[in-house]
Every structure is written in C-alpha cells, then in structure tokens.
Amino acid sequence: MLDFIARRLVAIIPVLTVVAVLVFLMLRLTPGDPAAVIAGDNATSDQINDIREKLGLNEPIWTQFAIWIGNILQGNFGESFFFKKTVAELIAQRIEPTLALAMCTLIFAVCVSVPLGVLAAYRQGSVLDRIVMAFCVMGFSVPGFVIGYCLIYVFAIELGWLPVQGYIRIGVNFWQFLERMVLPSLTLSVGFIALISRITRASVLEVLNEDYIRTARAKGLSSRVVLMRHALRNAAVPILTVIGLGVAILIGGAVVTESVFGLPGLGRLTVEAVLSRDFPTIQTVILMFSVVYVVVNLLIDISYTVFDPRIRY
Amino acid sequence: MSEAKKPVLEVRNLSVTLPKGADREFAVDKVSFTVNPGEIVCLVGESGSGKSVIAFTVMGLLAKALKPSSGEILLQGENILAASEGRLRELRCTRMSMIFQEPMTALNPVMTCGEQIDEVLNTHTSLDAAQRKAKIIAILDRVKLPEPERIYASYPHQLSGGQRQRIMIAMALVLDPVLLIADEPTTALDVTTQAEILKLIAELQATEGTGVLFITHDFGVVAEIAHRVAVLRWGGLVEMGPTEQILSRPEHAYTKMLISSVPSIHPVHRGARKEGITVLRTEKLGKVYSGKSFFQKARVVKAAVDVDLDIRKGETLGIVGESGSGKSTVARCIARLIDPTDGKVFLGDTEIATMPAGKLRPHRRKVQIVFQDPYRSMNPRITVGEFIIEGPMNFGLKRDEAMARARKLMETVRLDPNSLDRYPHQFSGGQRQRICIARALAMEPELLIADEAVSALDVSVQKQVLELLDEIRQRLNLAVLFITHDLRVAAQICDYVAVMSKGRVVEYGSAEQVFGAPRDDYTKALFAAAPGRHWEFGKFATA
The missing domain is CATH 3.40.50.300 (P-loop containing nucleotide triphosphate hydrolases)
Known part of the structure; x- marks a missing residue:
C-alpha cells in the first residue's frame, strides 16, 4: 500500500514535466507580447524592448525555461508581470473562494446525485427515472454561464432571495459567505450532478442484477437495506472514479462560474492572467491544477480499498 | 396422514405466464407436487423446463416479467401467492430458505461472511450481538467449516467455492427453516466438493427433518440424493415418483430418453491400440505463471508440470x-x-x-x-x-x-x-x-x-x-x-x-x-x- 502511494507520487514528476513544457511552449509560441500589454497603447518600441529586457523575455526560449524550472525547484514561483506581487502571494490571496466553491459544489452534487441515481435505478423505467435522465441530458448540454444567469435572474433579481454576486470571506461572516455560495455552487454542480447520477444509475442497475442481490432478497431483507447496504457499496467504485475525473470539470467550470458571479478566485485570476499574458501566473496556476488533479485521483484510488476489500495495492 | 407428516410445501396447479413474444405461453404449466418433512424432492429437467422458475415462485423472487397466473403454493398451509411482500420477507430464511448455483457470485463480495449471516439474525430475531455471534459460530461449525472464528471474519473471495457454498447453507439453515430450496447447488463445484456438499445437505436435512426441494439437471445427483423425483419438460410435469421407480421403471418416453442419454461411467471397449502416426507428442511440457512485482516476493503458480502425452491419428x-x-x-x-x-510440443515432426x-x-x-x-x-x-x-x-x-x-x-x-x-x-x-x-x-x-x-x-x-x-x-x-x-x-x-x-x-x-x-x-x-x-x-x- 505505502509502496503503491510512493510509486504514484513519483509518477507525478513526469506528468508535471510534460505539463510544464507544454504550457511554457504554448505561451511563448502563441502571438501576444506581455511587454506590449504592460507598456500600454502609446508606448514606443524602445519602451517595449526595455520592458522585455527587464522581464527576461529577450533571452533564448530554453534559457527562459531553465531559469523558470530552476526557480520552481527552489520554491520560487516567480513574480507576476502584472500584479506586482509574487505569484505565491497572488495564489494565496485568491485560493479561498475557489476552494470554497469547489467544496460546496462537491458536497452538494454528491449529496443530490447519488441518492437520485440509486432511486432512478431502483425504479427503472418509472416517471422518476425519466425525469432524472432528462435532467442529466439537460445538465450536460446547457452551458454553465447560461445556468448561472438564469439562476441569478430568478433567485436574485426576481425573487430577491440571494445576492447577485460578490464574495464575503468565510472568516468575516459565515452566513453571508454561505448566501453568496449558493448560486455559484448550484450553477457549477448541475453538470456534475448530471454526470454522477447517470453513472450511479448505470452502476447500481448493473449491481442489482448480481446474484448476491438475489441472495440478499432471499434472506428477507427490506428493499432499503438491499439497496443501500448491498447494492450501493458494490456500485461505489465506478462512482468514485467519475467523481475523481469530475474534478477536471470543477476546475474548468470554476473559471466560468467565478466570472459570472464575480468571485475573486483562481478561476478569475486565470482569465485575467491569460488576457494580460501574465506568463508566470498562468504557468504556476496550471501546474497547481495538475497537481491537484493527480493527487485527488490518487486519493480516490486509495479510497477504493475502503469500499472493496478485494482491491489491495 | 398424521399431523407431523403434513407436507411442508404443496404446489397445486401452478402456472406462471411468460411475457408476450416468448417461445411459449407458460414458463410453468399446471404443475402440482408436494414436499414432506424430512424428504428430498428433486425437480429434474433440461434448460427451459421451468424448474428454476418454480423455485423462484415459491420464494417470491420471480423476475418482474413473470407472473403466476393460477394455482396455489402452500407453505405449511399458508398460501404464498396471496401473501404480501412484507409477509414474504418474514417467511424468507425463517421458514423457507434458498441456496443457489453459483457460490462464487451469490455472496456479497464487500461484506464478511459473518456479517452476511448476521444480517439474517438481525432481521428476523431479537437476539443481542453476543447471542447472534454464538449462533453463527455454532452453525459454521455444523456445516463443517474449519476455524469458524476465522471464517466469520473472512471475505467471500478468501474462501474456496465449496467453502462459500457451505456459508450459503449455513445462512439458509441458521434459523431452522422447514423448507430448503436448493437450485443446482453443486453444479458449479468440482466432483469431489460436490460429493461433500451433497452429503452435508442430506445430513443436515435428515437431523432437522427439513423438507428439501432440490433442483438439478444431473441424474447422477438425483440417484445420489433424492427420495422422490419430478421430471419436467417445457414447464409441464412429465412424471413423478419415488427415485428408484423413475430411474429404473420410467413410464414416459421423455423420461426414458433423458435417462438413457446419461453417459455410462463404464468405458466402451475400443479394442487394441491401432498402429498409427503420432500427430502430437509433448515432452515434459510445463507452464509456470509468475506474478512479478518490484517490491513484493514473486508469486509462482505451476499450472502444468512435466506433462508427457501423445496422440495418434x-x-x-x-x-x-x-x-x-x-x-x-x-x-x-x-x-x-x-x-x-518448459518442455517441447511436437506437431508431427515439428517442434x-x-x-x-x-x-x-x-x-x-x-x-x-x-x-x-x-x-x-x-x-x-x-x-x-x-x-x-x-x-x-x-x-x-x-x-x-x-x-x-x-x-x-x-x-x-x-x-x-x-x-x-x-x-x-x-x-x-x-x-x-x-x-x-x-x-x-x-x-x-x-x-x-x-x-x-x-x-x-x-x-x-x-x-x-x-x-x-x-x-x-x-x-x-x-x-x-x-x-x-x-x-x-x-x-x-x-x-x-x-x-x-x-x-x-x-x-x-x-x-x-x-x-x-x-x-x-x-x-x-x-x-x-x-x-x-x-x-x-x-x-x-x-x-
């Protein structure tokens, strides 16, 4: 088991190397000059060149890469071109809203979608099943920003129950923090709920055909016990897998959702950094997202052993 | 008939309808039979004869597409077909139990065997945890599982097929039901394990006076275990009688055909070995599977060792x-x-x-x-x-x-x-x-x-x-x-x-x-x- 975790952690290194090279190259090889953005519209080409020199952008591309990697290995993620802060400070400042949004979405989505999927499977072909399936199709196909604006229109503008946008730190006022989390989490969780409830339904349906479900019924157990104790736990592995993969959706969705609801999180930081060609910030944020993704999926793999005693690493 | 000899199970005129579009109208067609206390009744038939459908109907576990359309099933006089789902749940495992064909898949892989038997006691009795555990250990001992304590804490995948079937039998009999339904319980097992399981079922059934409805396609098993036999074909009862009578004096042509199809265990005389060209010859053929892992000790399984064979034209x-x-x-x-x-395989003269x-x-x-x-x-x-x-x-x-x-x-x-x-x-x-x-x-x-x-x-x-x-x-x-x-x-x-x-x-x-x-x-x-x-x-x- 420890051996397995160690090997998986070591495997992060090549993943990060590939991500680092790709991000670095893509940023340098696409048009757009950060120096020109910083200098503004009226700058002369000499001024721009000065700025390039100062940012180190006139060095050959491999030298730039070597300097960047060297700094990272020393724990220095560089200084933002634009915000006049180190990237580390910037991320520390922006991480809370994103973390809060991701957590709220995850908890909400799992709490809603797993029971929904189980019920849909148990009552296969019923009206409930059809409603859930229809919702899944909708959840997959409607883009996040559309859902976001619809929710804002109904709950914030027409009904006036919740604030339109903004963020209050969790430490400042918990209640107001929660109020401002409801709509963004709802928006972000729609796609996630669609995905998880679909896979839960499919997975539980498959398990319900297993012989041990028949055995459980032959023991005289109630439907609830058969479903929750025997079916769901056996169906857990695919569900967990999809939740792990879904973290990618969360990260992607955070970019859009934070913009719609004006949350000062990492998603919006990414958008701002891309628009202003803030290379060090973009690179670091993306590297961080890949680490999160790999680690979350490692945790998911480890959690399999809790649900299924046959899985041993 | 005395009170004690009242049948535990009476199936009267039972019909089960197949869904539209099936190859025939009834899965089970007007079948009647009884199972008495202490008696093993075998339902024999080929695939599609409806024998398993009857078993599942008795347990109330039929697939939704199948519907009993007429008749009665009386368990100690109580009509099961008229019972509510709640009543059926009360009866399962307390008065009627079932064991299945595939011991490999019939147990929940993510629960220990002990937990799975404990569920039965927890659902149907008011015993406390210690009493339940004692009862489970006792029944594990009775089905002759070694080290009951260890088995109690084991997961199904840690046990062999025969052991798993013993767990199923323990689970089915822990509350001393009057009726045990066994649906091809030994078909998936090796012949030596099969013999042990058959012996175990017969023993337990005889001491407790349990009525057994035993479903099989194998006349060898019938000869071994049955008191009475019912032969089924296409959902209908062909004939029924004491084992000896059915096996040696069957009346119906179908039963005769079925029984004569059973291959004899005595080989036919083939005459002396003819001179012929050797088509295939193996020399010390071997196959070793080894699961190599970087940190763990390599697991080695010798699947074949020093196999010498030859076949002539x-x-x-x-x-x-x-x-x-x-x-x-x-x-x-x-x-x-x-x-x-390892070793060599010669196909003709080619290695x-x-x-x-x-x-x-x-x-x-x-x-x-x-x-x-x-x-x-x-x-x-x-x-x-x-x-x-x-x-x-x-x-x-x-x-x-x-x-x-x-x-x-x-x-x-x-x-x-x-x-x-x-x-x-x-x-x-x-x-x-x-x-x-x-x-x-x-x-x-x-x-x-x-x-x-x-x-x-x-x-x-x-x-x-x-x-x-x-x-x-x-x-x-x-x-x-x-x-x-x-x-x-x-x-x-x-x-x-x-x-x-x-x-x-x-x-x-x-x-x-x-x-x-x-x-x-x-x-x-x-x-x-x-x-x-x-x-x-x-x-x-x-x-």
Missing part, C-alpha cells in the same frame, strides 16, 4: 481433472494460445513450443479448438457462413471454394447448408456447438481440441454432439484431444485418458485401464465422488 485422448488441475492450460499450450515455459510467432502461423491451421461455451465463442454480428470461412480464407482459399467447403461441413455436422446466412442467435446451444465444430473442421486440422466442448449442453443434446464428434473422428481419421471434468463423458469418448491434478498427470493409460482399475489415489477419489456411480442409467426394468 484417429485416436481420442481425454484429459480429465478438476478445476485448477491444469487441463485447460495444457490444451492452450498445445494450441500455442499461451506460450509454454512448436519454442517456435517464434511469425513462423508458427502456417502450423496454426493444424490445431483447432472447440470451446466450452457456444454462446460466447461466436461473434454475434457475423453470419455462420462468414464464421466458418474466415479461417480457410485467411489461409488463402478463395471465397466460393471456402463457401462450398462450409456447405459440405454443415451437412457433416447435420445442419441445413442453406442456413449459412443466418446469425448465431438463430440457433440453439447444441446447433451452435455443431457450427463451432464445423468451423474447426473447415481448417482441415490434424488435431482437434475439444475444451469442455459438451459441458454447457443438456444431456440429450450432449449425447448427440458426442456421437457426432466420435463419428467425425472415425471418418476423417482425426486425432482428438478431449478436455473434460466429466468422467462419464470421458468414459464414452476417449481411447486414452490422462488424469491431471495440480498441474501433473497422475495417471495415464487406456480408458478401460484407468476406469476399470485406477491405481492412483487421486483417481480413485475422483471416481468415488462421481454422483450416481452405482447406477447404470438407461437399463430399464421391463414393465
């Missing part, structure tokens, strides 16, 4: 053994579907065990296999004709020539040549197995390997396929390697028999010699475990 060599004995490994090594790790895959290709044609499951060894999306000609065309035969060969082969296996453009699902299991044989023959092989090729078939169909195989062997002077776990089948079709156990050939000789006077202890144990070995099936007393 026109001869059938049987490899007999239980699961895990290595018989299929040997077959696959010979066909080079897997690579042997193929170590031949690189590229050079092997021309030799592939010479060895053909017919697999166990005719339902899964055919691609459902291509026609039978394409299925047969694919191999020959791969070896350069023109399409129309290959098709002509396929038509001829369909006749050889006694199927209509005009059905070559049909798809596999339009054929029955026996027909599919014939098609698989035709496919193998289309390659004009020198050696035909039949890997449990008749094990999935009903006895009457099995008999026909066996006869067909033997006829083809004679006509084409073919060498056949016949892999089976079924001693009766081996006795009927093999000239020579090799008995395998734990990867080694423990006894090897002519069928008459091995069956008539086995020398090895393992072989003897195997024969002793064969169900119904004292019964000569099909020798009916004249009425």
Whole structure:
C-alpha cells in the first residue's frame, strides 16, 4: 500500500514535466507580447524592448525555461508581470473562494446525485427515472454561464432571495459567505450532478442484477437495506472514479462560474492572467491544477480499498 | 396422514405466464407436487423446463416479467401467492430458505461472511450481538467449516467455492427453516466438493427433518440424493415418483430418453491400440505463471508440470481433472494460445513450443479448438457462413471454394447448408456447438481440441454432439484431444485418458485401464465422488 502511494507520487514528476513544457511552449509560441500589454497603447518600441529586457523575455526560449524550472525547484514561483506581487502571494490571496466553491459544489452534487441515481435505478423505467435522465441530458448540454444567469435572474433579481454576486470571506461572516455560495455552487454542480447520477444509475442497475442481490432478497431483507447496504457499496467504485475525473470539470467550470458571479478566485485570476499574458501566473496556476488533479485521483484510488476489500495495492 | 407428516410445501396447479413474444405461453404449466418433512424432492429437467422458475415462485423472487397466473403454493398451509411482500420477507430464511448455483457470485463480495449471516439474525430475531455471534459460530461449525472464528471474519473471495457454498447453507439453515430450496447447488463445484456438499445437505436435512426441494439437471445427483423425483419438460410435469421407480421403471418416453442419454461411467471397449502416426507428442511440457512485482516476493503458480502425452491419428485422448488441475492450460499450450515455459510440443515432426510467432502461423491451421461455451465463442454480428470461412480464407482459399467447403461441413455436422446466412442467435446451444465444430473442421486440422466442448449442453443434446464428434473422428481419421471434468463423458469418448491434478498427470493409460482399475489415489477419489456411480442409467426394468 505505502509502496503503491510512493510509486504514484513519483509518477507525478513526469506528468508535471510534460505539463510544464507544454504550457511554457504554448505561451511563448502563441502571438501576444506581455511587454506590449504592460507598456500600454502609446508606448514606443524602445519602451517595449526595455520592458522585455527587464522581464527576461529577450533571452533564448530554453534559457527562459531553465531559469523558470530552476526557480520552481527552489520554491520560487516567480513574480507576476502584472500584479506586482509574487505569484505565491497572488495564489494565496485568491485560493479561498475557489476552494470554497469547489467544496460546496462537491458536497452538494454528491449529496443530490447519488441518492437520485440509486432511486432512478431502483425504479427503472418509472416517471422518476425519466425525469432524472432528462435532467442529466439537460445538465450536460446547457452551458454553465447560461445556468448561472438564469439562476441569478430568478433567485436574485426576481425573487430577491440571494445576492447577485460578490464574495464575503468565510472568516468575516459565515452566513453571508454561505448566501453568496449558493448560486455559484448550484450553477457549477448541475453538470456534475448530471454526470454522477447517470453513472450511479448505470452502476447500481448493473449491481442489482448480481446474484448476491438475489441472495440478499432471499434472506428477507427490506428493499432499503438491499439497496443501500448491498447494492450501493458494490456500485461505489465506478462512482468514485467519475467523481475523481469530475474534478477536471470543477476546475474548468470554476473559471466560468467565478466570472459570472464575480468571485475573486483562481478561476478569475486565470482569465485575467491569460488576457494580460501574465506568463508566470498562468504557468504556476496550471501546474497547481495538475497537481491537484493527480493527487485527488490518487486519493480516490486509495479510497477504493475502503469500499472493496478485494482491491489491495 | 398424521399431523407431523403434513407436507411442508404443496404446489397445486401452478402456472406462471411468460411475457408476450416468448417461445411459449407458460414458463410453468399446471404443475402440482408436494414436499414432506424430512424428504428430498428433486425437480429434474433440461434448460427451459421451468424448474428454476418454480423455485423462484415459491420464494417470491420471480423476475418482474413473470407472473403466476393460477394455482396455489402452500407453505405449511399458508398460501404464498396471496401473501404480501412484507409477509414474504418474514417467511424468507425463517421458514423457507434458498441456496443457489453459483457460490462464487451469490455472496456479497464487500461484506464478511459473518456479517452476511448476521444480517439474517438481525432481521428476523431479537437476539443481542453476543447471542447472534454464538449462533453463527455454532452453525459454521455444523456445516463443517474449519476455524469458524476465522471464517466469520473472512471475505467471500478468501474462501474456496465449496467453502462459500457451505456459508450459503449455513445462512439458509441458521434459523431452522422447514423448507430448503436448493437450485443446482453443486453444479458449479468440482466432483469431489460436490460429493461433500451433497452429503452435508442430506445430513443436515435428515437431523432437522427439513423438507428439501432440490433442483438439478444431473441424474447422477438425483440417484445420489433424492427420495422422490419430478421430471419436467417445457414447464409441464412429465412424471413423478419415488427415485428408484423413475430411474429404473420410467413410464414416459421423455423420461426414458433423458435417462438413457446419461453417459455410462463404464468405458466402451475400443479394442487394441491401432498402429498409427503420432500427430502430437509433448515432452515434459510445463507452464509456470509468475506474478512479478518490484517490491513484493514473486508469486509462482505451476499450472502444468512435466506433462508427457501423445496422440495418434484417429485416436481420442481425454484429459480429465478438476478445476485448477491444469487441463485447460495444457490444451492452450498445445494450441500455442499461451506460450509454454518448459518442455517441447511436437506437431508431427515439428517442434512448436519454442517456435517464434511469425513462423508458427502456417502450423496454426493444424490445431483447432472447440470451446466450452457456444454462446460466447461466436461473434454475434457475423453470419455462420462468414464464421466458418474466415479461417480457410485467411489461409488463402478463395471465397466460393471456402463457401462450398462450409456447405459440405454443415451437412457433416447435420445442419441445413442453406442456413449459412443466418446469425448465431438463430440457433440453439447444441446447433451452435455443431457450427463451432464445423468451423474447426473447415481448417482441415490434424488435431482437434475439444475444451469442455459438451459441458454447457443438456444431456440429450450432449449425447448427440458426442456421437457426432466420435463419428467425425472415425471418418476423417482425426486425432482428438478431449478436455473434460466429466468422467462419464470421458468414459464414452476417449481411447486414452490422462488424469491431471495440480498441474501433473497422475495417471495415464487406456480408458478401460484407468476406469476399470485406477491405481492412483487421486483417481480413485475422483471416481468415488462421481454422483450416481452405482447406477447404470438407461437399463430399464421391463414393465
């Protein structure tokens, strides 16, 4: 088991190397000059060149890469071109809203979608099943920003129950923090709920055909016990897998959702950094997202052993 | 009839309707029978006879598509068909219990065996945790599981098939039900394990006076365990009576046909060994599986060790053994579907065990296999004709020539040549197995390997396929390697028999010699475990 975790952690290194090279190259090889953005519209080409020199952008591309990697290995993620802060400070400042949004979405989505999927499977072909399936199709196909604006229109503008946008730190006022989390989490969780409830339904349906479900019924157990104790736990592995993969959706969705609801999180930081060609910030944020993704999926793999005693690493 | 002798189960005029579009209207058609306390009643029939449907109807576990349409099922006088779902739940495991065919999948893989039995007690009794545990340990002991404490905490995958079936029996009998329904409980088990489980069921049932409804397709098992037998066909009851009467003086033609189809355990006399060319010879053939891991100690499994066999033209060599004995490994090594790790395989004069895959290709044609499951060894999306000609065309035969060969082969296996453009699902299991044989023959092989090729078939169909195989062997002077776990089948079709156990050939000789006077202890144990070995099936007393 420890051996397995160690090997998986070591495997992060090549993943990060590939991500680092790709991000670095893509940023340098696409048009757009950060120096020109910083200098503004009226700058002369000499001024721009000065700025390039100062940012180190006139060095050959491999030298730039070597300097960047060297700094990272020393724990220095560089200084933002634009915000006049180190990237580390910037991320520390922006991480809370994103973390809060991701957590709220995850908890909400799992709490809603797993029971929904189980019920849909148990009552296969019923009206409930059809409603859930229809919702899944909708959840997959409607883009996040559309859902976001619809929710804002109904709950914030027409009904006036919740604030339109903004963020209050969790430490400042918990209640107001929660109020401002409801709509963004709802928006972000729609796609996630669609995905998880679909896979839960499919997975539980498959398990319900297993012989041990028949055995459980032959023991005289109630439907609830058969479903929750025997079916769901056996169906857990695919569900967990999809939740792990879904973290990618969360990260992607955070970019859009934070913009719609004006949350000062990492998603919006990414958008701002891309628009202003803030290379060090973009690179670091993306590297961080890949680490999160790999680690979350490692945790998911480890959690399999809790649900299924046959899985041993 | 005294009070004590009142039947535990009375099925009266039971009919179960099949959904529209099925091949017949009723899954079960006006069936009536009784099970008395302390009695084992066997329901016998081929696949589709409705025997399992009856069992599931009694338990109230029928699939939703099936509906009991008439009749009554009385469990100690209480009509189960009229009982509510809640009442049925109360009855399950307290008064009627069921054990199933597949012990490998019938237990929940993510709960310990103890927990799974505990659920029964927790649901149906008000015992506290300590009392429940004591009761479970006691029943585990009664079904003769070693170290009950350890078994209690084990997960199903840590136990063998036989042990799992004991867990199922313990679970079913822990609350002393009056009726036990056993649905092919030993079919998936090895013959020696089967003998132990049958003995266990009979013992427990006799001491507690439990009525048993035992479902099986195997007349050997019937002869071994049943007090009374009911023969079913197409959902209807053909005839019913005491075991001795049904087996030796059946009245109905169908019962007679069914019983005479059971292969005899005494081998047929094949005469002296003919001089012939050796088609296949193995020399110290071995296969070792080793699971290598960087940090862990390598796990080594010796699936086959020092296997020496030879088959001559026109001869059938049987490899007999239980699961895990290595018989299929040997077959696959010979066909080079897997690579042997030791020894040599001579196909004619060519050594193929170590031949690189590229050079092997021309030799592939010479060895053909017919697999166990005719339902899964055919691609459902291509026609039978394409299925047969694919191999020959791969070896350069023109399409129309290959098709002509396929038509001829369909006749050889006694199927209509005009059905070559049909798809596999339009054929029955026996027909599919014939098609698989035709496919193998289309390659004009020198050696035909039949890997449990008749094990999935009903006895009457099995008999026909066996006869067909033997006829083809004679006509084409073919060498056949016949892999089976079924001693009766081996006795009927093999000239020579090799008995395998734990990867080694423990006894090897002519069928008459091995069956008539086995020398090895393992072989003897195997024969002793064969169900119904004292019964000569099909020798009916004249009425």
